[in-house]
Amino acid sequence: MTKIKRFLALPVLTVFSVMGFAYYVTLFVFIEDWVGLQSSAGSLNSLIFTFLASLCLFCFFLCVLTDPGYVPSSYVPDVEDSSDQQPSKNDAQLKKCDKCSTYKPPRAHHCRVCRMCILRMDHHCSWINNCVGHWNYKAFFLLMLYATIVSSYSMVMIISSALKKDWEPDGRISPKIFYVTCGVMMASLTITLGTLLGWHVYLILHNMTTIEYYEAIRASWLARKSGLSYRHPFHLSTYKNITLVLGPNMFKWLCPTSVNHLKDGLSFPASRDSS
Numbered sequence: 001m002t003k004i005k006r007f008l009a010l011p012v013l014t015v016f017s018v019m020g021f022a023y024y025v026t027l028f029v030f031i032e033d034w035v036g037l038q039s040s041a042g043s044l045n046s047l048i049f050t051f052l053a054s055l056c057l058f059c060f061f062l063c064v065l066t067d068p069g070y071v072p073s074s075y076v077p078d079v080e081d082s083s084d085q086q087p088s089k090n091d092a093q094l095k096k097c098d099k100c101s102t103y104k105p106p107r108a109h110h111c112r113v114c115r116m117c118i119l120r121m122d123h124h125c126s127w128i129n130n131c132v133g134h135w136n137y138k139a140f141f142l143l144m145l146y147a148t149i150v151s152s153y154s155m156v157m158i159i160s161s162a163l164k165k166d167w168e169p170d171g172r173i174s175p176k177i178f179y180v181t182c183g184v185m186m187a188s189l190t191i192t193l194g195t196l197l198g199w200h201v202y203l204i205l206h207n208m209t210t211i212e213y214y215e216a217i218r219a220s221w222l223a224r225k226s227g228l229s230y231r232h233p234f235h236l237s238t239y240k241n242i243t244l245v246l247g248p249n250m251f252k253w254l255c256p257t258s259v260n261h262l263k264d265g266l267s268f269p270a271s272r273d274s275s
C-alpha cells in the first residue's frame with residue numbers, strides 16, 4: 001500500500017515520538033507525582049487524558065491515510081453557457097494545469113510535492129506527509145483542535161504537579177530541570193497549535209483555504225487600485241461556512257469520520273448562486 005509509506009517520513013515519525021513522549025510523561029510522571037495514578041482523581045484524569053490523546057492519534061492517522069482528493073482524469077469543466085458573451089467567465093472555468101495537462105476544478109491547485117492537482121487544496125503539510133485538501137480537511141482541523149486540548153491539558157497537569165511537589169528537602173537539581181524542560185516544551189507546543197487552530201477557525205468562518213487567503217490579499221489590492229472591493233466568492237454566511245466544512249449536524253462537528261456532507265469537490269456553492 002502506497003498510503004502506508006506516508007508514515008515513513010522523518011516529520012511523521014517526529015510527531016509520533018512527541019505524542020508518545022507527551023503522553024508518557026503526563027501520565028506516569030506528572031499525574032503520578034501530583035495525586036498518584038491509583039487515586040480517584042489520578043485515574044479519572046488519566047482516563048480523560050487517554051481518551052483525548054486517542055482522538056488526537058485517530059485524527060492524525062486519518063489525516064495521513066485519507067487522500068486529499070485528486071482531479072479525476074475524466075474531469076471536464078461544466079461550462080453552462082457556451083455562448084461567447086461572457087468570455088472572462090469561460091476563461092476562468094477552463095483553467096488548465098500545465099503540469100498535469102488536465103482541467104482544474106475551482107479551488108483545486110497543483111501541489112509540487114504530490115505532483116498532482118489537489119481538490120480544494122489548503123496546503124501541503126510535511127507533518128502528515130500529505131496534502132490537506134477536500135477529503136481530509138475536517139480531520140486536519142479536528143487534529144488541531146484535539147492536539148491543542150491535549151497539550152493544554154498536559155500543561156495543566158505539569159503546573160498542578162509542580163505546585164504540589166515538595167522541592168525543598170531533596171535538593172537534587174535534575175527533577176527541576178526535567179519539569180522546566182517539559183513545561184517549556186508543552187507551553188511552546190500549546191501556543192503553536194493554538195495559533196494554528198485559531199488561524200483555521202478564521203479560515204472556516206470565511207470559507208477560505210490558506211491558498212485562497214493569500215490570493216484574496218492580492219485580489220483585494222488589485223480591486224482597490226481600480227476603486228472596487230473584493231469579496232471572496234465562496235463566503236456564504238458564517239454558519240453556512242461552518243456547516244460546509246464540519247457538516248450540517250452540530251452533534252457531528254467534532255466527529256472526524258463524519259464527512260457524508262462533502263460533495264465531489266469539483267464544484268462549490270458560490271455567493272452569487274445563493275443570494
Ligand SMILES: [Zn+2]
Nearest residue numbers: 097100110117
Ligand atoms: Zn496539476
Ligand SMILES: [Zn+2]
Nearest residue numbers: 111114124131
Ligand atoms: Zn501535496
